[in-house]
Amino acid sequence: MNATSPREHAPLPDPQEIAKTYAEVAQRASKLLTSHIQRQAKKGLSAPGDELGIAQAFMDMMAKMLANPYKLAQAQMNLVWDYFSLWQHSTLRFMGLDAPPVAQPAKDDKRFKDEQWEEHFLFDFIKQSYLITARHIHDTVCCVEGLDEHTQKKVNFFTRQFIDALSPSNFALTNPTVFRETVKSHGQNLVKGFNNLLRDIEAGDGQLRVAMTDVKAFELGKNVATTPGKVVFQNELIQLLQFNPTTKQQFKRPLLIFPPWINKYYILDLRESNSFIKWATDQGHSVFVMSWVNPDEKLAKKSFEDYLVDAALVAVDKVCEQTGEKEINAVAYCLGGTLLGTMLAYMVAKKDKRIASATFFTTMLDFSIPGELGVFIDEQQVSSLEKKMAERGFLEGSEMAGTFNMLRANDLIWSFVVNNYLMGKDPFPFDLLFWNSDSTRMPYAMHSYYLRNMYMKNLLKEPGGVTLDGVAIDLGKIKTPSYFVSTIEDHIAPWKSTYLGAQRFAGPVRFVLGGSGHIAGIVNPPAANKYGYWLNDQLADTADEWMDGAQQQPGSWWTDWQQWWWRKTTRRSRPAIRPRASSACWKMRPAPSSSSVSTPRRSPDARSGARGARHQRAAFALRLRRQPLRKAARAANSRRIDRADRRAMSRRVSPRVGLSHVFAGRRRAARGVRRLCRARRNRCRRRRAARPAPMPRPRRSEVSRSRARRQCRLAGHLRQGAAETGPAAQTGAPVRHHYAGTGAGNPGRLQATSR
Numbered sequence: 001m002n003a004t005s006p007r008e009h010a011p012l013p014d015p016q017e018i019a020k021t022y023a024e025v026a027q028r029a030s031k032l033l034t035s036h037i038q039r040q041a042k043k044g045l046s047a048p049g050d051e052l053g054i055a056q057a058f059m060d061m062m063a064k065m066l067a068n069p070y071k072l073a074q075a076q077m078n079l080v081w082d083y084f085s086l087w088q089h090s091t092l093r094f095m096g097l098d099a100p101p102v103a104q105p106a107k108d109d110k111r112f113k114d115e116q117w118e119e120h121f122l123f124d125f126i127k128q129s130y131l132i133t134a135r136h137i138h139d140t141v142c143c144v145e146g147l148d149e150h151t152q153k154k155v156n157f158f159t160r161q162f163i164d165a166l167s168p169s170n171f172a173l174t175n176p177t178v179f180r181e182t183v184k185s186h187g188q189n190l191v192k193g194f195n196n197l198l199r200d201i202e203a204g205d206g207q208l209r210v211a212m213t214d215v216k217a218f219e220l221g222k223n224v225a226t227t228p229g230k231v232v233f234q235n236e237l238i239q240l241l242q243f244n245p246t247t248k249q250q251f252k253r254p255l256l257i258f259p260p261w262i263n264k265y266y267i268l269d270l271r272e273s274n275s276f277i278k279w280a281t282d283q284g285h286s287v288f289v290m291s292w293v294n295p296d297e298k299l300a301k302k303s304f305e306d307y308l309v310d311a312a313l314v315a316v317d318k319v320c321e322q323t324g325e326k327e328i329n330a331v332a333y334c335l336g337g338t339l340l341g342t343m344l345a346y347m348v349a350k351k352d353k354r355i356a357s358a359t360f361f362t363t364m365l366d367f368s369i370p371g372e373l374g375v376f377i378d379e380q381q382v383s384s385l386e387k388k389m390a391e392r393g394f395l396e397g398s399e400m401a402g403t404f405n406m407l408r409a410n411d412l413i414w415s416f417v418v419n420n421y422l423m424g425k426d427p428f429p430f431d432l433l434f435w436n437s438d439s440t441r442m443p444y445a446m447h448s449y450y451l452r453n454m455y456m457k458n459l460l461k462e463p464g465g466v467t468l469d470g471v472a473i474d475l476g477k478i479k480t481p482s483y484f485v486s487t488i489e490d491h492i493a494p495w496k497s498t499y500l501g502a503q504r505f506a507g508p509v510r511f512v513l514g515g516s517g518h519i520a521g522i523v524n525p526p527a528a529n530k531y532g533y534w535l536n537d538q539l540a541d542t543a544d545e546w547m548d549g550a551q552q553q554p555g556s557w558w559t560d561w562q563q564w565w566w567r568k569t570t571r572r573s574r575p576a577i578r579p580r581a582s583s584a585c586w587k588m589r590p591a592p593s594s595s596s597v598s599t600p601r602r603s604p605d606a607r608s609g610a611r612g613a614r615h616q617r618a619a620f621a622l623r624l625r626r627q628p629l630r631k632a633a634r635a636a637n638s639r640r641i642d643r644a645d646r647r648a649m650s651r652r653v654s655p656r657v658g659l660s661h662v663f664a665g666r667r668r669a670a671r672g673v674r675r676l677c678r679a680r681r682n683r684c685r686r687r688r689a690a691r692p693a694p695m696p697r698p699r700r701s702e703v704s705r706s707r708a709r710r711q712c713r714l715a716g717h718l719r720q721g722a723a724e725t726g727p728a729a730q731t732g733a734p735v736r737h738h739y740a741g742t743g744a745g746n747p748g749r750l751q752a753t754s755r
Helices: 015-043 054-066 069-094 121-141 149-165 176-185 188-203 276-282 304-323 335-349 371-376 379-392 397-406 409-422 431-437 444-456 495-502 543-548 557-572 610-651 655-690 700-705 707-725 727-731
Strands: 230-234 238-243 249-251 255-258 287-292 328-333 355-361 466-468 471-473 482-487 509-514 533-535 551-553 577-579 735-739 750-754
Touching (some): 015 188, 054 069, 054 121, 054 149, 069 121, 121 149, 149 371, 176 188, 238 304, 255 304, 255 335, 276 287, 304 328, 328 335, 335 355, 335 466, 335 471, 355 557, 482 495, 495 543, 533 557
Parallel strands (some): 255 328, 328 355, 355 482, 482 509
Antiparallel strands (some): 230 238, 249 577, 533 551
């Protein structure tokens, strides 16, 4: 009797909050409507165009489909049959009986995770009806006979976009979560969602730009990109950032990172816990990072060649100048990897060997398998894009980001539509999505060259297919040790496509396949212990053959990269480690930018002078004496490492076992060096023991106090000895002076004897 329904207990919304929300909605709507009318008046009326070629592709598909009416009728009958099965299933459920579902969503489909999609009879019917219809639509249009491959891929892609948009989870009345929230809040979630919709349109300057994260929750330098660094160089294309190592010793060769120029560099420095830059400095690397400029119309004519000559090569020059080293290690991400591969081929032609090793993160060098991005790459779409870029001088980063989001529409578009506009919630603060929304523009000339020569014509894989700064680019001449890492779920750079690029090099290549996607699989610190990765020491002819022989490893590929780099460095030269600089032995100079910059350069020892010079000469002499021994030890160490590597590869054992052989060889070499040093020390001791004992010398204080007295006494003894010996003094025999020690009656007296 006293029980009341939950609806009666639901609190009513605050009238003041309702009035505030309605006022914001009215103000934003009026502002957006006014700006839209002004833009349309300025542009004038224009007929709708088909810039992406969608209408033409579907018209071709319908023409080919109607040419075979029997197959179309068969598809319709299969759809009706599945609907009959669904109605039977729903009837049994309505009567309280259990029945197996006709259609089920994929396990990783987050749209139907609410329990009501399974438990409630009506929502279960809506869900299965949608899944059946979506499957039949896709099966009907996916394999139309007579349709060319590119048009077929375009039809499949945009059909999937249509199916995802019509999901029942995207509507308030057919989504149980939204329906429950609407009843609970008396519809205030929809009002707040409409306000969020107007806010996103306003932020996009009249175009809908769905907010993925709370951008106000992040601030560069405070909770994002927090690794301390300094700007050491800048020009009109890049800023060069330097991050000093945090260890007492650092590797001799610095590390230069080429980030993608469509986004900011701090994808590798999001938080301290997942920052690749911070992790590298903690390992002892001196890290340099290129931060790309956000170009405007003034840089519209900057080409891919300018990005190579005025940015990449200049960065290499400045890193070598900054550190005083002749060799560096390079790391590149996505588009930056394409630039790095081009630069390596350019440097080979110029006989420039300053890049000791190269690492490529999700990099495409052979564009034979572009993935779903190939849907947007054809003559009609590229020409339309070039027309837009020619008017503005650049491509907006948000346009490219929108294209990438369409590749995973359910996760990167519709999930935020439901959260922001139907549930009326603010987006959750997420650093990765904050970086994703912080995109940069691309110059017209550079991006046009990249699309046409890389994606459309795929000239980079051809020897001499691309010529930059008068140099024919040939990837087949690159012999630099290279490390390729891709991710198995990458929708931007498919791993099978990156594998083709790894096969283009002539030098040693290690290919690693990480878990997860384009970003999460790369930003995977060892402390997280997630995803894992696949290894195969042999670079097979095809990607499938490589995967068949690969072994999955737990954890992060970062540690494998560090071991690979260390082995390559050790085998090519001695362990390149030097003490970290301190203020006593480095001097600073200002950088050529407005930022406060410090550039380390070597200066003489702080303890200069006679004592310092004496120590330097002694240390140099010691190094000369030890040089033959060290040279022999390094040769023995290298031979043992090579033998261990060959044994590991011949037995087809795991990389960890092979690495243990390497370390065992190094330990044996170290024991041999210690034995040689011990034998050398023993020989020196025996030589010193065989020498005659030195004569005892008087203490300095005694000599200084009785110098004159001893001289007089010595003169008297000499005269006395000459008188006693007689003949010996006359023949001029040498006289030896010594202390008699503790002789009886005359302790410690200086005596003279004749030989």
